[in-house]
Amino acid sequence: MVNTFSFSCSVCGRCCNSPPSMTLAELFRHPDRFIGCIAIGRVARWRPGQRLHVGRHEAVLDEADCAAFEVLADTLLYRAGDTFSIVAQGFDYPSLARCPALADDGRCAIHLQGKPLTCEVVPLDPLVPDSLQHLVLAERGSSAIYVGSACVQEGKRDDAALLVDEGRIADPHAKDALARRRRALEQERAIWTQAVFEALRSDLFDSPAALARIPAGGFLTISLVPALLSVAAASSRCRELCIDYIDSQLALIERSIVQALTRRRLDDRPVTQQLRGFANAYRHAKARLVDAAAIEQHNGTQALRPDIEAYLSGAVH
Template sequence: MVNTFSFSCSACGRCCNSPPSMSLAELFRHPNRFIGCIAIGRVARRRPGERLRVGRHEAVLDEADCARFEALADTLLYRAGDTFSIVAQGFDYPSLARCPALADDGRCAIHLQGKPLTCEVVPLDPLLPDSLQHLVLAERGDSAVYVGSACIQEGKRDDAALLVDEGRLADPHAEDALARRRRALEQERAIWTQAVFDALRADLFDSPAALARIPAGGFLTISLVPALLCVAAVSSRCRELCIDYIDSQLALIERSIAQALTRRRLDDRPVTQQLRGFANAYQHAKARLVNVAAVERRNGKRAARPDVEVYLSSAVD
């Protein structure tokens, strides 16, 4: 089997069928468009000799493949028995089957205003080694979304860029996008995901019953509040940015729920319930942050971690 794939995006918008993974800073850049959440995913560990098969494509993992998996896990993932990803993500009603930034003409409305880096990586997966991206393409190429757009094609094509040539990434733009997304995930770890992992350790990652809520290959979505509390603790400026963000999110959640209520769909109900939980968590967090701000104003205490302040501030125009 020749693991060669070509790719040509016509910007048809078909894969923009849900809100993307984003950095926290990217969520702060679009506080009125994306409802933020934390997505915790279970990522399968790999063993030498393991056979991965997608349709007619397969790979038998060798020591080098597994070492690459482990290297990615060391820098981007969290180990608690199994391996987990922790990322910020947009959240919306699955029944809408669209990203909130997808315009009616099928284009991305924020293409020039800070489109998430994740969207530049499509259709590749930054959490898998480059040597296995052909399997990602094989799987996505067979999926309903991509079959419909025919943007992923096996073999070399005159009308498409060569993305993977005999199992090796062949497109420098794709390599660059993967590298930038991985660097962004490392930065997320330094800014907040490690702190959130530590904060959730006892209640989630050390609890088999709680972990059972995360399906294999699936996600658990929770409120963004643990991430906000982490960055808000850095300085008064960060706290102000978080309070502003919470205000925008509360208004957005209210609008989103109001629209859902007019749709009157049964399958929207659990999502509405979760959004109300997010709003409740935001209200409590805001009260806490306002209270801390008042105490600090009285005491004149200011913490400082310039990298986090720059990270959050850079996201706000």
């Protein structure tokens, strides 16, 4: 079985068919382009001897594969009975079938202005051990999105970079991007995702009924507000940045809804309803932050997490 894949990006834009996963800092860098949300996914746990099938490709997991997954889970994922991913995510109408940063010519409009790191990782998956990335590529190569693009090819090719070769990431640029994305997710954990996990534990992660809202193979998308409230508590500067971000998001959501109403698509209605919910949550959060600013000004309290202030301040230019 061929476990070697090559990759050559043709800049066709087919993989840019939805908003990407992003760090909170990346969302703050593009507040007028990407509507932010939190995406929560259920991640399957692996066991030695388990067989994974992707088309004609198969892998029987061994102890090393499962140990590698556990290392990723310990640093990037969250456990509450099951295992979960919590990431910041761009959000938009699926009917548009495009990333908000995709220009009319099929190229990325922000390629040189802070393109999300996750885009550099494509077509690899940072939550999958390196030894099994060939299965990720086999799945992507056979998906309807990639069919005809010929960007993912089995074996070694003269016209494409060798990406994965028998359980290792062969391309140095891809290896570096994968490592940087994993470090970014680990940093997100320290900045806000661990705090959000704990805040949502009783209402979501410890509730079987609530967890049923997470679709198999998909994500539960919720407002970004829990993340904003968490980082806003770090300092007055963080709170100001969060209020500015909320203002930009409210304007962007309003524009997006107006455009959707013009399209008159029935399948847009659930997303419009969810966006209105996001906007309502943002307005309530802004009121809380404004009240907190008044209290802080009166009491003279100081920043507790200068690392978070540096993280958000560095994202805003």
